[in-house]
Amino acid sequence: MKRTKIIDLLDGQLIGQTVNLKGWVRTFRNNQFIALNDGSCLSNLQVVVDYENTEESLLKRITTGAAISATGLLIESQGRGQKVELKAESIEILGDADPEKYPLQPKKHSLEFLREIAHLRFRTNTFGAVFRIRHGVAFAIHQFFHERGFVYLHSPIITGSDAEGAGEMFQVSTLNLDNVPKNEQGNVDFKKDFFGKATNLTVSGQLEAELAALALGQVYTFGPTFRAENSNTSRHLAEFWMIEPEVAFADLNDDMDLAEDMLKYVMKYILDHYQEDLNFLEQRLADEEKTKPQNERSPLPLKEKLLFCVDNDFERLSYTEAINILKNCKPNKKGQFQYIIEDWGADLQSEHERYLVEKHFNKPVILTDYPKNIKAFYMKVNEDGKTVRAMDILFPGIGEIVGGSQREERYEVLVERMKEMHIPEEEMYWYLDTRKYGTCPHAGFGLGFERLVQFITGMTNIRDVIPFPRFPGNAAF
């Protein structure tokens, strides 16, 4: 008999029919009631066992974590707490789970403990909800761009360019590390390596996306990204997923509109399609925050927070305006910031961004037109010659979720900027070619996928929104 998924049984449409269920036991109460979960949704389905007519050896094998198959009549529940239940006629154990050894118990576990057993944490309510929503976010992103005629571009994961400057890179090599070939100068002879040159894992697909955008019009990448930075925070990973749209004939305002529309679209999609999981995560977050002091708690429950972001325009202001606000704000004057803002040109620290987002505006903020010397070489220089057409979108609790810019399309200006920032022109000839042949205004941004999933699920540590997190000192599973 073909199995029916729990999500398709809960609405009660199939009451009175004989169905088969397969899933994993969450709890077995009273020698009689199995809470069965099959991952199709957060809810369990209650399987009622006729314990008086079931062999004791079978009953003993129905333990937390075991995989079972249950066949029986779907009936209206005789007890409170659920609408339907399965009156089991036959139960088969598909896979035992030794209760003395199985690490998950029907109780709250700490996220830190579950991180150590990431191979089993999918079986908890929290991680089930997180990874269903993670899928939903990815799907909504593809749908958003597809609806707008974007082409999904697969930028390379192995890159031969080390000039992107977005961060420390992981080397890719098939050379024998115990016996590395050397050239006449005594350096590593990459001519003998797999690709005949030094290669790395990508830190960004942006430059490749620009090439495609200047032909296809509008493209986006969505792939893994690797940064070998020694970052130890709740919002950094060594391997993460990034979405990088790139649009021809677009300026910075178009870029901001696109990013804001996309973020709102995705949040609305999750609010509309993942209510049950969101409700659970909202309660989880509320419980977690009960242990925190009042001033560290989020002002809104999870769903209200998302709804607020969907319904309100993000605050847009320039770096210069932000500096003025920060210079005159209380924590700056009272010396409560670790880094006091004195002059235009200072790089904003987390504490400043958090003040703007969480205290001053209390909503997502888009900062634009940063000083050129704290931003990347490819950003378009403004007429003032001091600032570039950059934008960062800052979210409460997460910080920078999007970083983007209008690109410098003027060949001479771009070359000048590359010289200033010591980017080797020869290696970047292919990038510069786009400015030589039919260059045009264009813009794009990078969205940190996990940071968005963090914001939507309310998970405070980024390591809990990716199945198998990679970070310094850890590549388990």
Added chain:
RNA sequence: GCUUCCUUAGCUCAGCCGGUUAGAGCAUCUGACUGUUAAUCAGAGGGUCCAAGGUUCAAGUCCUUGAGGGAGCGCCA
């Protein structure tokens, strides 16, 4: 990389000013109960107190070093 806190039973944690046999809840096991909702009730088992070194008559408790983890910062998405 820096700052700071933590590491005691399978899990979550208590353990006072250094003092006798290291505790609780949950989980597990045994039994009872049988329409439960993290079921309940009774009982039992379960410890290299992260590791190494040191101070002391005496260390889970103090000191040093190391390992692992959390939070914050930097780098960023």
